[in-house]
Amino acid sequence: MTTSGARLLLVALCVYGGQGLQQSAPRVRLSFKELLDTRAARPFSFAFNTSDYRILLMDQDQGRLYLGSREYLVALDMQNVNKEPLIIHWPASAKRKGECQMTGKGRQGECANFVRLIEPWNRTHLYTCGTGAYQPICTFINRGWRAEDYLFRLVPGYADSGKGKCSYDPNQENIAVLIDGNLYAGVHIDFMSTDAALFRTMGGRTAIRTEQYDSRWLNEPVFLKIQQIPDSAERNDNKLYFFFREKSLDSVSGASPSVLARVGRVCLNDEGGQKSLVNRWTTFLKARLICSVLGEDGVETAFDELRDVFIQPTQDEKNPVVYALFTTAG
Numbered sequence: 584m585t586t587s588g589a590r591l592l593l594v595a596l597c598v599y600g601g602q603g604l605q606q607s608a609p610r611v612r613l614s615f616k617e618l619l620d621t622r623a624a625r626p627f628s629f630a631f632n633t634s635d636y637r638i639l640l641m642d643q644d645q646g647r648l649y650l651g652s653r654e655y656l657v658a659l660d661m662q663n664v665n666k667e668p669l670i671i672h673w674p675a676s677a678k679r680k681g682e683c684q685m686t687g688k689g690r691q692g693e694c695a696n697f698v699r700l701i702e703p704w705n706r707t708h709l710y711t712c713g714t715g716a717y718q719p720i721c722t723f724i725n726r727g728w729r730a731e732d733y734l735f736r737l738v739p740g741y742a743d744s745g746k747g748k749c750s751y752d753p754n755q756e757n758i759a760v761l762i763d764g765n766l767y768a769g770v771h772i773d774f775m776s777t778d779a780a781l782f783r784t785m786g787g788r789t790a791i792r793t794e795q796y797d798s799r800w801l802n803e804p805v806f807l808k809i810q811q812i813p814d815s816a817e818r819n820d821n822k823l824y825f826f827f828r829e830k831s832l833d834s835v836s837g838a839s840p841s842v843l844a845r846v847g848r849v850c851l852n853d854e855g856g857q858k859s860l861v862n863r864w865t866t867f868l869k870a871r872l873i874c875s876v877l878g879e880d881g882v883e884t885a886f887d888e889l890r891d892v893f894i895q896p897t898q899d900e901k902n903p904v905v906y907a908l909f910t911t912a913g
């Protein structure tokens with residue numbers, strides 16, 4: 584949402600009762616008024632002085648929706664997003680903001696704590712990370728046992744380093760998922776955002792990552808989606824899939840596409856190599872996703888720039904439906 588008032592629009596997932604939009608042709612544009620007319624949308628009317636809103640997590644247990652933004656975490660009631668939202672203010676310290684400014688970063692206001700990760704930790708707590716004014720930090724949130732507890736607050740005095748969990752630069756996309764106490768994250772690990780990796784941290788196991796500065800593993804990736812998808816009933820076989828786009832290795836030739844859509848995979852039980860690939864994934868694989876359309880003139884248009892991915896569970900958890908949004912690289 585980029586309206587100047589930085590208003591957030593939440594589109595409730597209702598089935599149209601034949602009202603409002605009646606055209607059957609696909610639409611690429613929907614005005615704000617038309618959207619309201621469908622009665623399927625409820626504007627969220629709190630302003631946090633930012634347009635950096637990301638919906639990060641739906642909490643089915645408590646009927647809440649957690650939202651991360653610049654310096655704020657919000658828990659919304661899924662039935663009525665304007666009903667007494669629970670709000671946490673989580674700014675970077677003034678000292679840290681000052682240090683960040685000194686480095687020359689933050690001309691567009693990046694020297695603030697942008698919340699980029701909210702994941703369930705246990706029955707009562709969530710884990711959250713923010714960019715921390717170019718010094719990523721993480722902590723726990725106590726959300727209580729039940730919605731009626733009305734609890735939503737940071738665990739006082741607790742802070743973890745967010746390195747390898749959250750990018751420094753709020754403009755970099757990052758993806759992360761917590762599985763059995765291990766955090767798997769596709770992030771830029773360094774201050775300058777030159778070292779991108781798929782990283783496993785936390786949970787007492789050895790930290791593992793993709794090879795550093797090796798463009799054959801990852802070449803300036805933009806991470807889009809990460810999800811565990813089992814491929815058998817055997818838990819030891821569990822795999823993690825991650826969707827991204829990256830620069831093509833032979834894009835210099837001009838003939839091949841400059842950007843490639845990718846799906847990558849690692850095994851959750853990967854412990855890294857013994858002699859080679861120490862602390863590196865030994866199960867890392869990636870494949871190209873090809874989406875192309877043959878026009879009437881016989882010319883093929885390739886849509887190589889993967890922009891977003893949505894994974895819809897089905898009855899069979901091994902076979903979810905994957906929706907992907909592609910565009911032409913340009």
Ligand SMILES: *[C@@H]1O[C@H](CO)[C@@H](O)[C@H](O)[C@H]1NC(C)=O
Nearest residue numbers: 631632633653691692693695
């Ligand atoms: C809103 O944020 C901008 C920086 O992004 C800041 O300069 C301004 O003072 C803030 N306004 C309020 C009302 O907090």
Ligand SMILES: *[C@@H]1O[C@H](CO)[C@@H](O)[C@H](O)[C@H]1NC(C)=O
Nearest residue numbers: 704705706707708709723738
């Ligand atoms: C959840 O984790 C937090 C942080 O480690 C801990 O303080 C809390 O006791 C745990 N709650 C339960 C129910 O295990």
